[in-house]
Amino acid sequence: MLSLTNVINISVSEAPVGLGAYNVNNVALFTDETPKGGFPTAGYIPYVSPAAVAKDFGSESDTYAMAVAFFSQNPNSLNGNGELIVAPMAGSALAIGDITGLAAKVFFVGVLANVYPANTGWKTLADAVQALGDKILILPSSTYSDVAGAFTDIKDALDTRTRCLYHGDADEKLAFAAAYAGAGFSVNYGASNSTLTMNLKQLATVATDDKITQAYRDACLAAGVDIYASVAGIPAVLSSGGNDYFDNVLNTIWFVSALKVAGFNALAQVASKVPQTEAGISLLKSAYRTVCQQAVNNAFVAPGSWTSPETFGVQADFFANISGFGFYIYSQPVNLQSVADRTARKAPVIQIAAKLAGAVHSSNVIVSLNA
Numbered sequence: 001m002l003s004l005t006n007v008i009n010i011s012v013s014e015a016p017v018g019l020g021a022y023n024v025n026n027v028a029l030f031t032d033e034t035p036k037g038g039f040p041t042a043g044y045i046p047y048v049s050p051a052a053v054a055k056d057f058g059s060e061s062d063t064y065a066m067a068v069a070f071f072s073q074n075p076n077s078l079n080g081n082g083e084l085i086v087a088p089m090a091g092s093a094l095a096i097g098d099i100t101g102l103a104a105k106v107f108f109v110g111v112l113a114n115v116y117p118a119n120t121g122w123k124t125l126a127d128a129v130q131a132l133g134d135k136i137l138i139l140p141s142s143t144y145s146d147v148a149g150a151f152t153d154i155k156d157a158l159d160t161r162t163r164c165l166y167h168g169d170a171d172e173k174l175a176f177a178a179a180y181a182g183a184g185f186s187v188n189y190g191a192s193n194s195t196l197t198m199n200l201k202q203l204a205t206v207a208t209d210d211k212i213t214q215a216y217r218d219a220c221l222a223a224g225v226d227i228y229a230s231v232a233g234i235p236a237v238l239s240s241g242g243n244d245y246f247d248n249v250l251n252t253i254w255f256v257s258a259l260k261v262a263g264f265n266a267l268a269q270v271a272s273k274v275p276q277t278e279a280g281i282s283l284l285k286s287a288y289r290t291v292c293q294q295a296v297n298n299a300f301v302a303p304g305s306w307t308s309p310e311t312f313g314v315q316a317d318f319f320a321n322i323s324g325f326g327f328y329i330y331s332q333p334v335n336l337q338s339v340a341d342r343t344a345r346k347a348p349v350i351q352i353a354a355k356l357a358g359a360v361h362s363s364n365v366i367v368s369l370n371a
Contacts (some may be wrong), residue, residue: 014061022261027084029088029112046085048083069206093113123154126139127156133366136225147225163226164224167228195299197361203235209227221240292327304355306353308312
């Protein structure tokens with residue numbers, strides 16, 4: 001019997017493998033302590049439980065105490081499939097070289113340390129972290145003068161990727177930082193209504209700062225410094241937009257990284273090519289649209305009114321899409337592209353506008369009574 005391949009010959013090809021999503025819930029903890037047997041050749045150890053940290057560092061270590069605070073939050077980083085990545089510091093305190101060195105080996109966003117530099121070096125460190133673009137430094141202090149000093153300097157420099165925390169008890173400041181990170185870096189961005197604000201969150205394993213007065217609270221929030229206080233007897237994180245909000249910063253890092261991955265995969269996972277035509281650019285915009293829709297689903301973005309004077313594209317479409325979907329994606333027609341860009345095989349610039357869903361932190365109520 002003759003084979004069918006004499007008549008029909010079929011070749012099967014698989015789509016190229018694309019990039020996986022960057023996990024923005026990974027948090028690096030830099031320590032001056034050494035695990036039993038030392039750090040592996042990779043230069044870091046990922047953990048998903050405090051028990052494993054205790055086994056390596058001992059139950060009396062700062063590293064273990066911070067891991068307990070980190071993993072005791074509900075939800076915590078594990079909810080977003082994150083890990084606590086413990087790595088050594090090159091010197092006696094956290095330095096930007098530690099962060100960039102580890103970033104070359106593994107992806108993470110959050111940055112903690114058991115030893116921070118002196119407050120005279122905080123602004124320089126915050127500037128450097130801001131320039132990295134995809135890292136968030138959690139920086140705690142138990143010295144109140146830092147609020148009007150180094151922390152205000154960081155706020156004035158618009159270093160939003162450094163989150164300043166104040167707790168008047170020196171024995172609680174590292175636990176506050178680790179617990180804050182454990183609760184904050186816990187978002188499952190693939191889930192519905194999953195983005196969160198740190199304001200009014202209760203933190204396990206951390207005592208409230210009983211030294212907080214109304215004046216302290218006002219000064220801290222004006223400087224963009226988050227605190228952990230008792231509000232009518234209820235423990236709560238209090239935050240302000242003095243230096244933007246933690247959730248805005250983290251969610252934006254997720255959004256940008258997701259767009260990068262989506263764009264790369266749209267180009268790389270095509271067996272042939274994405275042509276420099278309107279149909280080809282539509283493939284790219286479709287990939288970005290998927291990310292924008294995910295941002296709507298997880299409540300980072302929502303339909304609303306565009307209040308900025310800056311718009312682009314077709315004005316009627318811009319406002320209709322923002323109010324109807326929460327985002328608008330636009331690119332100039334391919335036939336308007338410059339010869340240089342076309343020769344360089346660039347896509348026309350794709351512009352995305354997205355309306356943030358925001359969060360309610362307080363409420364004013366006016367009551368009218370009538371007899």
